[in-house]
Amino acid sequence: LKVTVSDIDIPMSFGPAFEGERVRGADLHAQCGGGKTQCTELVKMAQMNEIEDGKIIIDGPDVGDLKVGDTFPLGIFVQIAGREFQSDFEPILERQIHHLVNYIQGIMHIGQRDISWVRISKSAMEKGFTLKDIGVVLHAKFHQDFTKILDKVQVTLYTKQADVDKLTATARDEYHTRDSRVDKMKDEDVETYYSCSLCQSFAPNHVCTVSPERTGLCGAYNWMDCRAAFEINPTGPNQPIEKGECLDPKLGQWKGVNDFVYKASRGAVARYNLYSMVVDPMTTCGCCECIAAMLPGCNGVMTVGRDYPGETPCGMKFTTLAGVMGGGASSPGFVGHSKHNITQGKFILGDGGLLRMVWMPKMLKEEIKDRIEKRGAEMGCPGLYDMIADETVGITEEEILPFLKEKGHPALTMESLIG
Template structure:
C-alpha cells in the first residue's frame, strides 16, 4: 500500500469531515435540529449511509450523529517512520469521507449553494433510478465511469466522452482540476449532456462523487434485495454486478480526491489516471489493480475497461457517425435539424414484412426518390421504410417485434432522433450528421446490420427500401395499414386460455436474483416492454436465454391463475426462494417484481380497493407512501400480498387481478395516468359493465388521503363499496 496515497486519503478525510461538520452547524443555525433532510424524490434516505449502517437519516439531528460516527472512523495519520502498510485504515477513511459528504451535500439542498444549478443535476431521483436501472440489468449499460477532474483540453474531453458512450457506459462527472471540470469542457463544445445521453454532470465539487456511489448503493437496495445495514453484502454486490471505475484526469490529485478514491475502492471500483501518482497494483479489494497511473489519455478508456474487468460487446455499424445506446436519448432541436420526417399530417411509416427466400436479396438497400441532398431543409418530409425479411424460422408474429426494435436501432445513431412506430412516426436528422456524410441509405444499413446482429437466429436475409416521394408513400400506406389491421386482429384474439405455453423473463435476475416474470398473452412483463410474442421470439432467438417456455400443465386454481407448471418453474428459477405464484391475484402469492415496473398497485384497506401509481407520479399517494417508498416494498424479488408491480398494459386486461375483483377494485390513480390510459380503461370497463367507471376513479385533484378516497367513493357510489372484503 502506498504511504503517499494512504497519507493523502486520510488527510483528505479529515478535511472533508471538518467541512461537513461546519456546513451542518450552519444548517442547524438556520433551520433547526428538527429540520427534515432528503435528496428530493428518492427512497433510502441518504443511500450510502443507509446501505452501510441501516440508519435512516431523516433530520439534521440525525446528521449530527453521522458526523460523530464519521469522526470515530478516521484513523490516525501514518507515522513518519513506523508506518504499517494497512489498507484497512485507508478504506475506513474513504467510507468516513462518503458519510460526511452525504451530510454535506444534503445540507446544500437546505441552505445552498444548490446542487441543481446550470449543467449540474445533483442527486438522481427515483424515476431516473428505476428507468436507468433496467439498462444495467439487461446489459445495455455494462457499467459507469466516474470522471474526476478535467481532460488536457476540451477536444480531448469530447473524444473520451464519445469513446465511453460508444462502449455503452454511463459517464458520471464530478470534481474539477484547477477550477476546470470535465463537464464544463463538454459544455464548451456544445455536447448534449443529461441522463438521455448518459453524460451525467452531478456537481463541480468533489463531494458530488456521493451521487455516483449512492446510485450504486440504491441499485443494490432496490434491485438486489440487499437489506440496509448489511455493508459487506452491499459492497460485494457492487463489486460483482455494478462495473464501475474512477477515471481521474488532470495534472494533480488533491487530498479530497484521494479520500474519495479510497471510498470507491471499498466498492471494488479502481482508479485509473493519466496523472503521475504512486500505483497500487496488487489485487485484493478490487478485481484487479486498485490504482493505475500515468496512462496516456488516448489509451485510458481501454485501460479502464481492462482494469475493471469489463466485458464490452460492440457490433460495428458501417455509417459515418458514432453509434451506440448512449445516443438513443439524443434530442435534435429545430435549429439543429437538417430534415424532419413524418409528424402531424405528413405520411410516413415503418413496416417489416416476411417474404419467400427468392424474393429477398440480402443487403440490398434502395432509395426510391430524392435523397437528403435533394430535399429542402426543414420539416414535412415523407418517407416509407419497408424492411423485407426471410428466414426458415421467421414467423409473421415476429414482424411487430422487429418493427418496435427499429426505434432503438435507428435512435442509437448519433444525429438521428426517432419517435413512434408503424404509421405514426417522427424522425429528425441533424445538420452535423448530414455534414458528416449521413444519408438515407445509412438508415437501411443500420436496419440490415442490427437485424442480422440481434435476430440472426431467425433471419437469413434482409433488404430495405426507402420511398421518399410523397405519392409513393401514400400509395404504399394503404397496403401497409391493411397489414397492420390484419395483424392486430390476429394478436387481439390471443388469450391465456388459448395457449398451452407461457414464457419467462429472467433478464432482471442479475439485479433481483429471486425475481421471475411470467409473461402471458393477457399479462405483459411488468416493465411493459416484453409481451408474450416477445417472449416467444426471444426463445427462438436464444434458446438458452432469459425467455423460456413454461408449460402450464395441471390447473391448481383457475381463479387465482395457478398451475403446477408455473409453480415448478418459479421454484427452480427463483433459486428456490418462492414456491407459488398467482398470476391473477394481488392478495394471494402475487408475482414478484425486480424494480423495473411501470406501475405499482397497492391495497387501500379502508376503501376495499386498490390504488395504482406510475413512476412519473412523485407526490404522496393515499397509501401514505410515495412511489419510491412503495418500490422498496415491492421490488427486489419480494412477494408482498397487497402490493404488485405491473405494466400499464395490464390494467386493460380482463385478467387484471381478476381473482380479487378485477378493474372494479381500482379506486385511485394519478390524473395524468388516467388520461393516458383513458381509451384502454373505457374499453375494459364497458366489457365489465362498469358504467362511467373512469369518472369513478379518484385522482389527486379530488382525494389525497385514503379517507378522502373513501369519501369520494361514497359520493359517486363506487362499485368496490359493495364488493366482498379483499381480506
C-alpha cells in the same frame, strides 16, 4: 462482458457492457420521449421489392442540429422483408430495439412501443454520434441475430412532429391488432405458459410469466409473441413453462411456474401468483407500462401509467414506484403490468379483479375506456368506468373516498383487501 465493435460501423463502442449505463443530467446532450416528447417504435413487415437492405433514412433534423438540453420527437420505423418472415415476428424484433440501442456507448434507452425514451450523451456527440447509427445498429444486429428469418432491413428515423405523429397513429393500430390476438384465449385453454427473461440484464431476478390472459408487463409481448419467439430461438429468453399442478386456482399459482421461476431467478424467487398483487405478486422490472398499488383506505387498488407525471393516491409518482419496485423483486401490495392487462380477464382476479380499481390517471382511463366498460359489464358492473376516480377528483385516498361512496363503487362493499 464482451464488447463487440467489429462488424458494426458506428463511431462509438457497442455491446452488452454498456447496457446498464445511464446518461445523467450533466452529460445530457438531447433527449426524446420520456413524457417530454413523443418517441415511438414500430417494426413492420415489407415486401421484398419494397425496401432496400441497409438503407437508412433520416427524415428531419439530426441530433447535431440540436442545442444542449433540447428535446425532439422521434419515430423509429423498421421495415423487414424475408422469405421466412411473418408479421407474427414483428413484436419480437421491435422489443430488441430496447437493448440494442442501449448497447451503444453513451446512449440510453428506456421503454418500448409509443412510450420509449432515448437520452443522448455529450460524450457520444463528441465521438460523432448521429441518428443514422441507430439504423446501422438495428440493421447489423437484426441480420446477425435473426439471420434465419429475414433478408432485408430498412430503417427510417423521423424527427419532424407531423411524421412522428403519423407513425404513432399507425403504430397504435398495430399494437391494438397485436394485443387483440390473444383476446379470445383463456388461461384455461392452454397447458403451457411462456417465460420472458429478456429484462434480467437490468433486473437480475425478474422473470415474466406470460399467459394468454396476462401479457408481459412491458406490454410488448403477449403469449402468442412469446410462442413465436421460442420458435425462432429455442434457446432464447422465451421458454415454454408447463403449468403442472395448480396450487391455487384463485390466486393463480402453479407448481410448474414456481419451479421455473425458482431456477430462472437463481433461487431468489420461490413462488409467485399470476392473479394477485396482494399475496406473492409476480416480479416487476423497470419496463412496466403501469404499476398498480393497494389503497387500503378505499378497500381498492389504483394503477398509474408511465406517461402520467403527477402525484397519485398511493403517495408515490410513477417514477418513484418504478424506482422502488423495478429491480426485479416481488413486492406485495404492488405489481407492474401492461396497459392491456388491466382489462384482461385474469387481472388481479384473486384480489377481486378490475372491480377493485378505484383510481387511474384520466389519460389512461380514457385510452382504454371501451375496454373498461366492456370488462365492467362482464363482471356485473356496467357503470364501472364512471365510478373510477382520477386526478380531477383527487390525488389522495381521503379526497377520492367520498366520490367512490357517492358513486357506489363496488370495491367499498367487497371483502377486505388486506384479509
